Amino acid sequence: MVDLVIVGTVAYDNIKTPFGSVADALGGSATHASFAASFFAKPGIVGVVGEDFNHVSEFESRNISTKGLQVAKGRTFRWSGYYEYDMHHAHTLETQLNVLESFKPELPGDYRNAESLFLANIDPELQLTVLEQMSPQLVLADTMNYWIEKKREQLLEVIKKTSVFLLNDGEARELFKTTNLITAGRKILQLGPGAVIIKKGEHGVLLFTDSTTFMLPGYPLENVRDPTGAGDSFAGALIGYLSQNSFSEDRLRKAIVYGSAVASFNVEDFGLNKLKRTSMHDIETRYKEFEAMVKF
């Protein structure tokens, strides 16, 4: 019985940053999110991999259900990219959709009663088909600039159906063609979500609800080695925490701090290397550091 469903990509990544590189590293939005969520909850992932995929045991060793992971004929989705010293921007070298091209999410029976859902970054049309298969109390959704440009209408449909919508600062500005994040946040809230979270990378996170604003600065990291999956691990930890607690704005603020703590570990090494070495005690310690650093 999974308490949280995470839908997104499972990938093999080739990543180069000024601090090193990895080839064929396990990655993808559903992967980073489910690893992060597994500190708090029992997630089940929905996604697709190819016949070349040999990392199922990595999920199972973290108690992540892979019953919703389809194995399709062909190769697993692959992303190759690099970062320069400004780690806020990923430069894509190659995207091989492979099995992702004909992916149709299908939820196993026991996923359909889960109360929490994270729609990680995939085609908004696929996000909508997931929403037809279940009625969770809490829906968190993410996106990327590509979908804002190519499938804006479908994306707006997704936003209307989310409890909490998540996007980064550049995407928020692009979605409503405004330079101001507060204006963008307000316009998203008008579509229906109870809350919108805008991720600003190293500059932290903004949360808007109809009546309040919450701001969390970024954790001050001196050694960022690979930012890939930062946003997904943030979201995964956030919904992992929320799935175990009754929803309130206070809980949402705490979830943002846990998300930021987990994401700050995620970027300290390539791929999932650092998350695999991180303990719940490490996360609690970083949570307390956040408390001490914003207090006045």
Add this chain to the structure above:
Amino acid sequence: MVDLVIVGTVAYDNIKTPFGSVADALGGSATHASFAASFFAKPGIVGVVGEDFNHVSEFESRNISTKGLQVAKGRTFRWSGYYEYDMHHAHTLETQLNVLESFKPELPGDYRNAESLFLANIDPELQLTVLEQMSPQLVLADTMNYWIEKKREQLLEVIKKTSVFLLNDGEARELFKTTNLITAGRKILQLGPGAVIIKKGEHGVLLFTDSTTFMLPGYPLENVRDPTGAGDSFAGALIGYLSQNSFSEDRLRKAIVYGSAVASFNVEDFGLNKLKRTSMHDIETRYKEFEAMVKF
């Protein structure tokens, strides 16, 4: 008897932003800083103006001593610039140094016993001559990229003699040729200051001491009309508050919040227009908003 000395420029500014423009507006680093400080303390300014200057009464009406304001033959320093939608970057059209060219700061007798000093952005050689004329307990200093490039050695001398050094993120990166603000902050602390404050514009403020880090997000403003003087009003309010309280890290954190609150008003209208309409009650209200917005 002034309790706080502020050394810097007094200027007439021509400013254009996407939201309007002003000509010959009273400005300059010492002006914005002393207006902001006057909410908390009785500052005295040290600077120079030309024979065309007719705004002395504006300072006096705010209880800012102008005894240290020299009147020299010639015209007042003038700056012309504009901002595009990215208000983080000022574009300079023209700088007329005028009387500033031969300025030598000279402190009136009763300024020399003040316990607090703010060396706003001017030539570090002039900042050093001020430090020869008084021995305040608390020295806050600011700078700009121009001096980092042209007078690095003299600037490092100034930094060694400050209690709290202040600069923006771009300057911090440039000073020690690093992309990482934590690395930059640590290198500045090694020169001697007890604290370094890095201003990140809309992204807020970082404070580093030898043992702790404090982070305050930027106040979420929907209507920034003119960012000129944001950093100076931040610094002025900060040292204004500190000059009235015994120094501690806790006080420094609170001073950063007051500085951010006053700066957030400063940018809501052109020049000093908004600060003139702002009350201490408005500032306290915004301070409380900060408290509510960072709480988790």
